[in-house]
Amino acid sequence: MTWGSTSVAARHGSSASRGRLRSLEICAGAGGLALGLERAGFDPVLLIESRPVACETLRGNRPSWDVRETDLMQFDPAENQQVYDVHLLSGGLPRVKSPAAVARTRGDDAELSVLKAAVDLVYGVQPLAILFENVPELIRKSDYAPVRELVAKELGHLGYRLRWHVLNAKDFGVPQSREVGFLVAFKGDLMDRFEWPRPNADPPPSVGETLQASMGARGWPDAARWAAQADSIAPTIVGGSWERGGADLGPTGAKAKWERLGVDGATVADQVPDAAFSWNPALGRRGRVALTVDQVALLQGFPPDWWIAGRKTAQYRQVGNATPPPLAHVLGESIAEALWARDDVRVWATGR
Template sequence: MTGGNAASAAAQGDIDQPQLTSLEICAGMGGLAFGLEQAGFAPVLLLDNRPIACETLRANRPHWDVRDIDILDFDPVDHQQVYDVHLLSGGLPRVKSPAAVARTRGDDAELSVLKATVDLVYGVRPRAILLENVPDLVRKSDYEPIRKVVADELGHLGYRFQWNILNAKNYGVPQSREVGLLVAFRGDLIDRFEWPRPHAGPWRTVGKTLLASMGARGWADAAKWAAQAEVTAPTIVGGSWDRGGADLGPTGAKKTWARIGIDGATVADQVPDADFSWDPVLGRPGLVPLTVDQVALLQGFPSEWVIAGRKTARYRQVGNATPPPLARALGESIATVLRDAGGDPIRVTGT
């Protein structure tokens, strides 16, 4: 994918109000940051501890200040441009429940990132916070101790907040993808906040989203395939950075992909050519695999978005990203509160 700067100019051209500032942590390939940019937020700094993700961010937005820094090592004293930003945002590593960590005798590295984020709030003092994580963090009782830690710390710092789960398919993404969310505001601004309303009209589908790319190399059955793929995609899973190759998810997801003629057990280097024979009766040999760029389209990225690295690293970035259209919807709801508040004093209660 190429030409990210053109997309940036177009997005910024649509914004006729003063931009709001943000600090993005665990930025990944920029799904959250791109959506927030479209909603009017200009990041003063973006952090990620994976060099390949930082490369992707810089390729698309050379003017963004991107740093390869682990949040556990980040000190805002050394980056004072982050003080008093309007928004602290991030798609944090998927937090495991305390029970799951105990069963596997695993570490709590993901929880450490969440705690470091709350600590960062103390140093930065943003007006608003937007954090994305697994839906189970919001709805399952196993996670209640973690939610309590977050509630106690944010309350102590003068923030009020709401948890929620939104599905990206309701916001223009051709994929059923539930996202756990925390939105917080300093003082009483949370009283003005409303979660974005689902888009009116039918959901976007896999077939319509991928039709043009499927036919790009002359595959004659592209339209035929797309006609039977008028469904929403199952959740795209990024998988572990530490092991395995690229595929579209667990066994159940692969079966769902197969029902619309897609081989979910692999990721292709190229879209089908004119000689490709599509015949689902043959099993995997007769199914069409998706490319990384096509998976990015199903995540809601524009075709121009550059993805750095080799295939598996590219796929990991895409699979773990926040869908930009969902990020934009959330950003617009948060921006409305911040802009309507204007210079109103922030009334902090209960501290």
């Protein structure tokens, strides 16, 4: 797995040589965004997450992180003084529906309420930089224009300048085509120093390259043969809804793409194949391999030692809805590079 981009690190040195920056993470989930930002030089002073199982995941992997199981809309920064001195406010926010979609379905706007709560938190915390992740449609589609305008207006009042952009994780070493929408904002003139990360020169590994070792872990003799034909990257992994359904790899179109890779996309396995498994895609689903949660995590760019709490479906939801850590890493490096341009940031982080 290729972590990060040489475009920033090679030009300016590692975070270890420059000191560490401080972040506040909201809607932290399984930690994909926080992990990538950690590798880019950010240490979270606090992580806010409402789902108990995701909090368990975060604490299990990083016992030193201060993880708070609370609803963002109930969080009061006045009772958590450490959040007033952060360089970055980050979060993988729930997928916002467009105002038009909310009107058509007569559904509630819970996701939009979380976005508004995140913007309100900026008023209280006043970070130097902001990084919010959401659906690419939020950036691209006219239906979402009122949402973008609302965010721009509120942040503009506070002296922030912002940019919206869509990045694809496959361009940064992740073996999956996954478009992700991002909002990046800086206070003052720091936006002039920010550059979106440039794609890697090398292509990402294929599904077969990424998963061959794990597929053969229980002695399956066809692991290498399967990997050789699974020679492209994965389609977008869909985490699905927390409220309904079991674990599978996505809608009908995605399942057809998995089928071409010799994978049963309609389920998630408890274990990788054993020595007795007969791989024969011509037999339909029973002749294809199913991926485990751990394998899906590898396709999302998580390191092999990142532990996921809960039962299988809850594990899959966390992994499938996460921000790919390598994507968070390169974005974190670009944000850090802009922040290091400020004299007060350098003095605070290094004492020089």
